[in-house]
Amino acid sequence: MNNQHERMINKYHHKFLEEKFKEFNLGRAEAPYIKMIYHQSPIKMNTLISNVVFHKSHTTRAINQMVKDGLITKEKDLEDKRSYIITITQKGIKVAEQVKQILEEWENLIDSALNEEERNQLNIMREKVYYKLKEHFEEDLQDEKNV
Known part of the structure; x- marks a missing residue:
């Protein structure tokens, strides 16, 4: 793929997601997390970190923001005091379902070309x-x- 075209597709992808996620006070960086947590809740923080492509510190910031926004809860793991268990909330479920629709909308836009x-x-x-x-x-x- 032409590098210029690839860069521009990524630019439009980011723009599309930022516009759509604004309504939920969700950055495009949090979307992969909410989607994964939705499908695997409850999930250990260490498992989440190992299954995403982002750095551990990025994951921690995204998780803390989603806790603040009431999308997930983060509780100490009773079996491993150094770890946390992440669980999606009812509000998080609603947002995750809308995120899924937005991601499908992007795929449909791409497919239409x-x-x-x-x-x-x-x-x-x-x-x-x-x-x-x-x-x-x-x-x-x-x-x-x-x-």
Whole structure:
């Protein structure tokens, strides 16, 4: 992909998400967390950190902001006093469901630019790149559900 086009697609993606998430006082950086917590609640903080692509300090800031906003709770893990258990709240569930719709809206916007054959080819290319990178970084392919 042309680097300029890729940068511009990312720019529009960020702009799209920022506009849509503004209503929920949610930054686009928190979206992957609320989505994961929604599907895996309750989840240990360490598990969450290991399953996202962001730095540990970024995760901590995002989690603390979502606690402040009432989207999740963060309680000490009774089995491991150094860790926390993250649980989604009712307010968080509603926001997570709307985040899911927004992400689907973005995908539909992208898909509308391509015909079915082009979408299939793009998915095949993304998958090839993904497996090549996974091999390069010597990561285990056992946990495919988080992709």
